[in-house]
Amino acid sequence: MFESRKPVNTMASDGKLHIVLFPWLAFGHMIPFLELAKRIAKRGHKISFLSTPRNIERLPKLPLNLAPTIALVKLPLPAVDGLPENAEATSDVPTEKVHFLKKAFDGLEPGLTQFLQTSNPDWIIYDFAPYWLPPIAAKLGISRGFFNAVNAWFLAFLGPSTNMIDGSDPRTKLEDYIVPPKWVPSDSNLAHRYYEIKWIVESAQNITADVLDTYRLGSAIIGCEVLATRDCEEFEPDWLKILQELNKRTVLPVGLMPPSVQDSLDTNDPWVSIKGWLDGQTKGSVVYVGLGSELALNQETLTELALGIFEKNQVGVEIPRDDGDGSLRKNSVADSVQLVMTQDKGRIYRDKARGMRGLFGDKIRHEQYIDNFVEHLQNHRQIDKR
Template identity: 35%
Template sequence: MDEKSLHIVMFPWLAMGHLIPFFQFSKILAQKGHQISFISTPRNLDRIPKIPSDLSRNFKLVPLPFPKVEGLPEHAESSMDIPYQKAQFLKIAFDLLQQQLLSFLQTSTLKVDWIIFDYPSHWLPSLASTSRISTAYFSLFTAATQAFLGPPSLLLNPEVIRSMAEDYCRVPEWVPFESDIKYHLHEITKYAEGAVGNESGVSDTVRFLGSIDRCDLVLFRTCYEFEPEWFDLVCELYQKPVIPIGVLPPSQENDEFDEYENWGIIKKWLDEQRVNSVVYVALGSEAVLSQVELSELALGLERSGLTFFWAIRKSIAESTQFPNGFHDRIKGRGIVHIGWVPQVRILSHSSVGGFLTHCGWNSAIEGLTFGRVLIFFPVMNDQGLNVRLLTGKKLGFEIPRNEKDGSFTSDSVVESIKLAMVSEEGESVRANALEMKRVFGDKAKNDGYIDACVNTFLEMRKP
């Protein structure tokens, strides 16, 4: 390897929403001539896209056997394999990968220059320092979300760390400007069910802040133009090098499309619809809907009178029931597809005008890359904070819910969909979303962020 070539280890958290952007980032770096060792467990490596043949020399998958942990179902290696209440057991298993990771770092025939890691592995910087390897924490969250969590100095004052759900429903004192970014009570209550830290012994807040505090560099999957005030704030809070790498916009060229046998059927149906007329509905790979929530959402889509394509997880379809006669009444106007679909290809289709989304950052990026107006239905984790950020930027409409228990009605679904898709009031919001295509979908701008990141890697790597 020459002086301008790097060996970079990738170590993402065990969730598809983390594995995929780490994989995207890895592909881009490999295309630029850097050697990538992508480390995860066997089942997760089987789930990610295939490595393009022209990158096979630079891009290696490294499987680590998954530790068995009491409390985790057999063969569960990802957050999509478990209910969110079991998240801490998955983190116990993840923490047990430390020794295997250290062994790889110490025995690699090619010197490791950097290891890019995810928030749960707060222990990784100390482990890497024994081998003089530089560490970069890669935030797959917005700068606004990370700023909301606070500065690493909170670790020195544990009594300051929020202990009550209500503490998360206020704008924190370290945010110096006007902000609406905070959780609603039902959101943080649900999040706490999977993040209390009782089983693994380490709360998510400590994992986040510890990862930031001990790493050499913080990377953000965002662009400065999108959230400048929040990016400036995290730089001030962290007191260490912080750089954006762009949003890693999805490509319409996806290795899996040709293998997806139903794409031709989906495309034919989309081709038959009017431009910007379809509402695409997808709530991610981990969201769980109750029977009441599914029924109200379904009735809202039906009563909106608009055309929609709803991609729904098989586990949700098997555990809940659609309202009586729903499928007959929407025939010809609505499609309910059970199972995985090529989301990027659907969002890129000209007939799609809006995206009803849980607003995970991955999905928000995909929708805005193609200029789709967003209809927000946050379900878990950071999604509520993302919704407040994007609503403040007037990029979509949130389906109104009871702040305490999260309940909502089909009428509120109808109102939000019509506001976003067809109302005169929503015209400016649709225009704002379309404008985001120029920010999120600008390949040259995003490439520039990656090049600046690589230069930082070269400048900061340890001899």
């Protein structure tokens, strides 16, 4: 029911851990999970990275020095009515069909269970989707970690995991989500824009899901023994504390895991050519437009974005949108870019960005977070089954 590129052993005789990583079927999840896998493997531990065949084949190539310690295990994705053929990731399907992918993902349960039974790992680190996994791992005596591939504030904004499961979230109206929730710091402005929460609610109403995402996430958190998040104390100390208080679980930041081109010797890697092109450009001459890997803009929005960039050819930040429908206009694009890059009142943004550069690029600091996380895994694995 599963296929591995190399044999997977049980607990090594030298005391090293065997850790299974099981991400959700989206490359925005799989890639951070793979980065975490590589960093743990660098410390000599055995990794089994589980996903579906097409996703395994589309992952970035492993560094040659880590290939012997990371097993890429293929779990065949069951066919589901409504899911297009060969669709194995969210990038393969439109938003309105992602719930079919989740239904197919739930069909991985038997294959995953068999793998866990035969490979006898020390830990399994999983994503939000497999709400059914924690009880299985607990029954097999396998320690359980939940990995949040984004910042701590995201989970903290959602509230206690118990609320996600029993539906007791006090926020019941759209208007409740456009103000900060009561459990966040009083000086925080963390809230949805109206068009954001409107889109979320309308999208949910158009989809008949067997299991709600909030239930999946809440079950994943409640079933874990440690909650790891892609964050660091220097960046979000308050949110890390809130996340732990809300969920009554040990919360461990694993650092920001800044990528390294040197991790791969593959000259065909797209990033190698992209970086080469960037290195050849004049400083301050390139505009980066961050839209997300799967966002589909309509033609009007795309045109307004392009016109705004061309009108003020500088580097931009988040751009104000219409609060009702989320649309943007070229003037708002141009004004935002000009504010941050040229005007005196935008100096605070420029200074902040320079200050963050040192933190985000401090690989030694972020490697220490991985050391602390791995030490926790070593000290808290279940040993009664050995």
